[in-house]
Amino acid sequence: MTPYNKPDYWSLKAQKEGYPARSVYKLKEIDKKFGLLRSGHTNFRVLDLGAAPGCWSLYALQRLKTQGFLLAADMSPLASQYGKEYFEGKNFLFTQGDITAEETMKFIASYSPFNLVISDAAPATTGNRSIDAFRSFDLAETALDYGKTVLVKGGNLVVKVFQGGGAPNLLKRIREDFFSAASFKPKACRQESFETYYIGLGKK
Numbered sequence: 140m141t142p143y144n145k146p147d148y149w150s151l152k153a154q155k156e157g158y159p160a161r162s163v164y165k166l167k168e169i170d171k172k173f174g175l176l177r178s179g180h181t182n183f184r185v186l187d188l189g190a191a192p193g194c195w196s197l198y199a200l201q202r203l204k205t206q207g208f209l210l211a212a213d214m215s216p217l218a219s220q221y222g223k224e225y226f227e228g229k230n231f232l233f234t235q236g237d238i239t240a241e242e243t244m245k246f247i248a249s250y251s252p253f254n255l256v257i258s259d260a261a262p263a264t265t266g267n268r269s270i271d272a273f274r275s276f277d278l279a280e281t282a283l284d285y286g287k288t289v290l291v292k293g294g295n296l297v298v299k300v301f302q303g304g305g306a307p308n309l310l311k312r313i314r315e316d317f318f319s320a321a322s323f324k325p326k327a328c329r330q331e332s333f334e335t336y337y338i339g340l341g342k343k
């Protein structure tokens with residue numbers, strides 16, 4: 140077994156707690172540190188980009204407690220056996236499509252504004268670190284563009300990016316559009332992974 144398909148502490152915990160993958164704990168840590176889903180706001184609107192198999196959406200819906208609204212987008216479908224009571228609720232919508240496509244952008248924009256944009260979108264990895272970082276950077280830029288167009292003033296952004304390539308430049312750009320920005324690597328990220336998360340707080 141390679142380190143990527145060997146179940147570890149986080150994957151086993153996810154299985155036990157009813158989430159499709161370990162990625163849920165990354166958002167949990169980010170939320171705990173930055174308080175993103177704790178607004179106490181009754182109409183809190185979240186956009187989840189690169190949402191499949193659905194852990195981040197499920198966690199966010201649980202935090203929203205049927206208040207607010209969550210729109211999730213991915214090229215792949217969500218894992219249908221999880222979180223049915225949340226995914227079949229009125230405050231959730233999933234759209235299957237490419238988030239870089241104009242058609243998807245228009246569809247998402249029709250549901251704006253949002254208070255929080257979270258993007259865990261990642262390319263299928265090739266094993267070539269430069270190519271993977273380049274593709275991840277493109278997706279992260281797309282997420283930042285969504286943040287700029289669909290977030291309310293004061294809204295927050297979480298975006299995954301593979302380190303290398305243009306990542307430092309992206310953080311600089313987030314700093315220009317948000318009152319503050321931070322880089323954070325949750326403990327639940329695999330040790331060998333070169334992913335990290337950029338957080339933009341308070342859209343200008």
Ligand SMILES: C[S@@+](CC[C@H](N)C(=O)[O-])C[C@H]1O[C@@H](n2cnc3c(N)ncnc32)[C@H](O)[C@@H]1O
Nearest residue numbers: 162189191192193194195214237238259260261
């Ligand atoms: C790491 S997974 C996301 C995991 C998810 N946050 C969760 O917790 O279940 C990355 C996702 O990004 C999606 N993705 C990559 N490129 C995309 C694109 N251009 N448009 C839509 N989704 C994309 C992939 O299909 C994949 O499901």
